[in-house]
Amino acid sequence: MLKALPLLAALILSQAASGAPPRLPKPVAVPRSAPMAVPIVQTIPDAADVPYPGGTITLDIDASDTARGAFRVTEAIPLAAGARELTLLLPRWQPGHHAPRGSTAALLAMSFTVAGKAVDWRRDPVEVNAYHLALPQGAREVVAKFVYTSPLQNSEGRIEMTQEMLNLQWEQMTLYPAGHYVRRIRVKPSVTVPQGWTAFTALDGQSANGNRLAWAETDYETLVDSPIFAGIYARRWDLGNGINLNAVADKPELLALPLERLASLRAMGEEALVAFGSRHFDHYEFLVALSDRLGDIGKEHHRSSENLVEPRNFIEWERLDWDRNVLPHELSHSWDGKFRRPAKLWTPDYRQPMQDNLLWVYEPDPKLSCVVSAG
Numbered sequence: 025m026l027k028a029l030p031l032l033a034a035l036i037l038s039q040a041a042s043g044a045p046p047r048l049p050k051p052v053a054v055p056r057s058a059p060m061a062v063p064i065v066q067t068i069p070d071a072a073d074v075p076y077p078g079g080t081i082t083l084d085i086d087a088s089d090t091a092r093g094a095f096r097v098t099e100a101i102p103l104a105a106g107a108r109e110l111t112l113l114l115p116r117w118q119p120g121h122h123a124p125r126g127s128t129a130a131l132l133a134m135s136f137t138v139a140g141k142a143v144d145w146r147r148d149p150v151e152v153n154a155y156h157l158a159l160p161q162g163a164r165e166v167v168a169k170f171v172y173t174s175p176l177q178n179s180e181g182r183i184e185m186t187q188e189m190l191n192l193q194w195e196q197m198t199l200y201p202a203g204h205y206v207r208r209i210r211v212k213p214s215v216t217v218p219q220g221w222t223a224f225t226a227l228d229g230q231s232a233n234g235n236r237l238a239w240a241e242t243d244y245e246t247l248v249d250s251p252i253f254a255g256i257y258a259r260r261w262d263l264g265n266g267i268n269l270n271a272v273a274d275k276p277e278l279l280a281l282p283l284e285r286l287a288s289l290r291a292m293g294e295e296a297l298v299a300f301g302s303r304h305f306d307h308y309e310f311l312v313a314l315s316d317r318l319g320d321i322g323k324e325h326h327r328s329s330e331n332l333v334e335p336r337n338f339i340e341w342e343r344l345d346w347d348r349n350v351l352p353h354e355l356s357h358s359w360d361g362k363f364r365r366p367a368k369l370w371t372p373d374y375r376q377p378m379q380d381n382l383l384w385v386y387e388p389d390p391k392l393s394c395v396v397s398a399g
């Protein structure tokens with residue numbers, strides 16, 4: 025029995041049995057130490073102004089599941105010959121947010137395969153928006169599949185999909201290869217929307233196969249700068265000068281914009297072009313949601329803007345005019361913020377931190393600030 029006990033316990037027991045006090049080790053002076061940081065090893069390459077060598081990424085998103093608020097993403101990422109590893113990033117420093125807001129929290133059911141077989145991958149323990157993949161010999165393409173889940177109620181976050189409309193922001197639900205200026209990464213996008221819905225975006229070359237929409241190949245920077253509004257109740261107006269008003273609404277009657285109101289919107293576009301002295305876009309798309317169900321948004325892009333207004337904004341024009349200020353605000357950002365941007369706010373990818381020292385130039389009016397409305 026005693027033989028089975030650890031030596032110290034056996035010693036104490038034997039001493040206790042003999043009536044002698046146990047002999048404990050004498051205290052010795054141990055020099056005190058403070059914890060020291062473990063060095064962080066850099067594992068992700070900085071962006072370089074060179075093309076992604078694998079070729080064009082094929083991106084396909086099924087955005088038809090309005091019951092679950094799910095965006096099902098499939099990305100086919102071609103690989104350079106001989107590639108044995110790949111690091112994919114979810115955008116962290118998102119344009120228009122001026123802060124590291126991009127989060128992987130809403131990405132579910134991640135899988136990465138090569139030729140149908142799962143590949144080993146791990147999240148980076150330091151840069152948590154990075155996924156490191158170990159590739160088998162001879163790999164030519166990685167297929168990434170995952171689900172991005174829109175909150176279904178406000179307490180969960182910004183609602184991006186309702187029963188009547190959706191707001192697809194590519195940076196929330198697509199991965200891109202690390203190490204390249206995002207303008208040097210080519211992408212061919214397509215999205216399946218619910219049957220009968222209309223989609224609006226600044227992306228060029230739209231084609232449709234049923235409710236699966238595709239656009240011309242573009243670069244990842246332009247893609248991220250070209251979100252989609254889509255809805256079952258949708259309408260589009262030509263405002264002249266290449267500017268279009270595209271609206272989706274909770275109910276069809278909310279789209280009854282009186283014709284005479286279009287004149288003021290047309291004038292807004294003309295006055296902006298005169299004020300800035302340049303027409304720095306080939307076309308510009310106002311994306312407007314008339315809704316109290318979709319989450320709030322006021323976000324600028326070079327050739328479009330995301331705008332949420334009160335549901336009755338178009339049919340109660342004067343009572344709700346304060347709420348429409350978001351349109352000229354975001355249009356002005358097409359020049360101030362996109363065409364021209366404080367140098368340190370421009371970054372080559374969405375991993376390099378933005379420096380906001382000139383944000384006061386970019387967002388001069390705090391009452392109308394996108395920083396407040398878009399988060």
Ligand SMILES: [Zn+2]
Binds near residue numbers: 324353357386387393
């Ligand atoms: Zn703004």
